[in-house]
Amino acid sequence: MDRARLIFDPSSSRCRHEQRMLLLGGGGGGSPVFGGARSALAAAEGANKRRPFFTSPEELLEEEYYYDEQQPDKKRRLSPEQVRLLERSFEAENKLEPERKSELALKLGMQPRQVAVWFQNRRARWKTKQLEHDFDSLKSSYGSLLSDHDSLLKENDRLRSQVISLTEKLQSRTAASAAAAGIAGTKSDVQAAASVADPATLVVQTKAEDRLSAGSGGSAVVDGEAANQLVDSSEVSYREGCHCMGPVDGGRVQSEEDDGSDEGCNYYSDGIFAAEHHHQDEVDAQLDWWVWS
DNA sequence: TTGTGTTTTACGACCTCC
DNA sequence: GGAGGTCGTAAAACACAA
Numbered sequence: 001m002d003r004a005r006l007i008f009d010p011s012s013s014r015c016r017h018e019q020r021m022l023l024l025g026g027g028g029g030g031s032p033v034f035g036g037a038r039s040a041l042a043a044a045e046g047a048n049k050r051r052p053f054f055t056s057p058e059e060l061l062e063e064e065y066y067y068d069e070q071q072p073d074k075k076r077r078l079s080p081e082q083v084r085l086l087e088r089s090f091e092a093e094n095k096l097e098p099e100r101k102s103e104l105a106l107k108l109g110m111q112p113r114q115v116a117v118w119f120q121n122r123r124a125r126w127k128t129k130q131l132e133h134d135f136d137s138l139k140s141s142y143g144s145l146l147s148d149h150d151s152l153l154k155e156n157d158r159l160r161s162q163v164i165s166l167t168e169k170l171q172s173r174t175a176a177s178a179a180a181a182g183i184a185g186t187k188s189d190v191q192a193a194a195s196v197a198d199p200a201t202l203v204v205q206t207k208a209e210d211r212l213s214a215g216s217g218g219s220a221v222v223d224g225e226a227a228n229q230l231v232d233s234s235e236v237s238y239r240e241g242c243h244c245m246g247p248v249d250g251g252r253v254q255s256e257e258d259d260g261s262d263e264g265c266n267y268y269s270d271g272i273f274a275a276e277h278h279h280q281d282e283v284d285a286q287l288d289w290w291v292w293s
Numbered sequence: 294t295t296g297t298g299t300t301t302t303a304c305g306a307c308c309t310c311c
Numbered sequence: 312g313g314a315g316g317t318c319g320t321a322a323a324a325c326a327c328a329a
Binding site for chain 3: 076077095096098116120123127
């Protein structure tokens with residue numbers, strides 16, 4: 001809304017248009033035209049209506065001289081050559097220092113004000129284009145993120161079902177070894193075999209063995225209580241290792257903050273899977289040793 | 294030719310910086 | 312406070328389909 005124009009809005013639309021040409025210096029939008037309409041209406045409207053923008057008499061004279069050379073009553077576009085030069089200048093620097101403005105105006109036969117306005121409008125157009133471009137690139141990166149997310153979900157499902165099948169395998173081997181121990185084994189054999197039921201325990205035991213074989217700190221003999229503590233604390237760390245992991249429930253790992261949605265980290269973390277893969281062979285070897293030795 | 298949508302030129306109001 | 316910026320807008324110029 002052009003507020004200033006409302007102030008001077010006359011009764012008829014024609015008068016409004018012509019008065020606008022008079023007040024703002026041209027045929028529509030204050031374009032650089034000072035022509036017949038101006039002089040004719042200046043007499044009709046009186047001298048009390050002054051152009052608000054150009055105040056100095058020198059400027060007015062200069063402008064009138066310039067505009068006398070233009071067609072009087074039309075808002076005219078810049079010539080292709082003018083636009084070309086302006087574009088080139090804009091590419092070099094999209095802000096306009098006063099020196100450059102005067103220089104360009106002189107070179108192009110335009111008013112400095114016109115050059116400034118052209119740059120303002122050009123910046124606005126550039127900004128609009130930039131916004132469109134940014135929107136497009138954000139949209140495409142959102143698309144690729146979405147497909148990444150989908151493939152990660154699929155991979156997650158695959159790994160989860162792998163965990164479930166391995167757990168089942170482990171449990172069946174445990175049952176077999178328990179049965180064998182009930183017939184010929186000792187109580188400690190049964191306990192050892194039973195402890196295999198929990199994969200976390202296996203991981204911990206593997207770690208304990210690593211420590212023992214490496215001789216890194218502690219006694220070479222681990223008594224029962226110490227072993228239990230090791231198992232307990234390690235189980236805690238196993239389950240809390242991933243900050244977003246909760247207790248295992250039927251293959252699904254539930255976070256304390258799990259709201260049932262797929263948002264956030266509700267599944268095994270990469271770290272857990274990495275640890276499991278790392279120890280998988282050792283676990284299998286131990287399993288074989290406990291069950292079949 | 295005419296109606297309609299888009300682009301270009303220009304402005305006033307307001308904001309920020311020096 | 313002035314200069315120069317952005318923002319929102321008007322209106323002419325232009326493009327194009329019906």
